[in-house]
Structures are given as structure tokens and as C-alpha cells.
Amino acid sequence: MSEPARAPGGVLDDLRDESDALDLLVAALPPGRWTAPTPAPRWSVAHQIAHLAWTDEAALLAATDPAAFAAHVAEAAAAPDTFVDDGAEALAALPPDALRERWRAARARLQAALRALPPGTRVPWYGPPMSATALATARLMETWAHGQDVADALGAVRPPTARLRHVAWIGVRARDYAFAVRGLAPPAGEFRVELDAPGSAAVWAFGPADAPQRVTGPALDFCLLVTRRAHRADLALHAAGPDADRWLDIAQAFAGPPGEGRAPRKETR
Known part of the structure; x- marks a missing residue:
């Protein structure tokens, strides 16, 4: 997949805004609503947010410590069918306030790390390495998609945006x-x-x-x-x-x- 020929700032701004919009959707949920099932089999609202937090933490590791991320990928390769679900399951067990704060911290640190990368830096990932722009684009896509699962679970309608x-x-x-x-x-x-x-x-x-x-x-x-x-x-x-x-x-x-x-x-x- 070729990559966008543009600086990462714009897509990182849009990633921040997409994440903030989803955060606003779940911020006032009572604890019982975090266990509401979403269209993804066996995943609740908490699982969806936990998955985003887990993946943002993985992306942060890739951007800041490639050697540690390589060890993480090797661990994932040893359990390819369960690794992602296991990560979501572990974080979904946190109290909602703690889970939301962990997600907020992960995405804020990822924003800062990607903005600080020198131009042309390639970030390792589960497939081929990517630029900061491409990684931010992938994170936005996934944030929007899992946000749709949350919206569907809550009966919310999200207005589409230019993002x-x-x-x-x-x-x-x-x-x-x-x-x-x-x-x-x-x-x-x-x-x-x-x-x-x-x-x-x-x-x-x-x-x-x-x-x-x-x-x-x-x-x-x-x-x-x-x-x-x-x-x-x-x-x-x-x-x-x-x-x-x-x-x-x-x-x-x-x-x-x-x-x-x-x-x-x-x-x-």
C-alpha cells in the first residue's frame, strides 16, 4: 500500500479530533453501560475502548522503542489468533474511569511521539514499516471503525465528517x-x-x-x-x-x- 504524500500534522490533528469525539460519546456513560454488547461478537463497549488503548500503546512502543516492539511482535506471532483479543480482554476488566484515562494517556503520548519523529522516519508495525503519516491514518481508520461499533451499541448516530x-x-x-x-x-x-x-x-x-x-x-x-x-x-x-x-x-x-x-x-x- 503506497502512503500519503503529505506531512503528518493534518492527519494527526484529525486523529486527535476523531478520538476526542469518541471519548465524548463514552465519557458520561454509567458503569453499567460499558458492558453493553457491540456488534463485534463477545466485545462490549469496554472491549472496544480497551482495544483502542491497547493498540495506541503498541503504536507508541513502535514509535519510541523499535527493539521492544520487535519482541512484542514475536509474542503476537506466537498467538496470532488470540493476541489482540487477549489484550482487549485484560484492559476491559479495568474500571471504566481507569480504562478511559489509560486510553487518553496512550493516545496523547502517541500524538507527541509521532509529531516528534524526524521526517522520513519509518515506524515498524505488524506488517511493513510505515511513515508517521501512514500510521496515524491507520489509527484514525481504526478509531472511527471501533467508534462505530460503540455508537451502534448505544443507539447513537454520529454525523459524518471530512475526516x-x-x-x-x-x-x-x-x-x-x-x-x-x-x-x-x-x-x-x-x-x-x-x-x-x-x-x-x-x-x-x-x-x-x-x-x-x-x-x-x-x-x-x-x-x-x-x-x-x-x-x-x-x-x-x-x-x-x-x-x-x-x-x-x-x-x-x-x-x-x-x-x-x-x-x-x-x-x-
């Missing part, structure tokens, strides 16, 4: 990975993706304008699709071309196994 452009970008760039992780050959040519930006008449465009295969629709719907937070049948996305159509069935913006995804709310034929 979704980062999620859309990473979803587009991860196209070939979505095919490869399922043992499929990626399409040979690029697609054109045109997304209606939230709250404006702007269109976010990715890929060659003359690409014969394309995807169009609302940016929010595309982001819900590539984070696998909604089923394609429930979204107003349109594909032109067989490969683009296949992509909408399997798209994902995150690394790792795709999981089961969401069941459709609408009846399908």
Missing part, C-alpha cells in the same frame, strides 16, 4: 490486499472511485479518471463498507465492471482476517 477522507483513502489503497487475503488474484488495472463527501457537494476522487471500472456513492457508505461495519446490501454504492463489483463484496481497509462482517439489515433476493 472520513482518510478512511476512504486507506480503503482504496488496500484494494489489492482485500483480494490477496482471500487467496484471490488482484485485478490488473486501477479503479476509479468517486465518493460524495459528507455535508458538501464535493466529490472525493481516487484513481485514473478514465479507468473502465469504477465505484461511486456516498463516502460514509464506502467507509462503512471497507471497515466492514455495514453489509453491502444496506449501502448506496454502485460498481461498474465485474472486478469492481467483486471488490465491493470483499473490501476491507484493515490488515488481518476479514471476519464475518455485518449481516444485512435489508432482505436480499
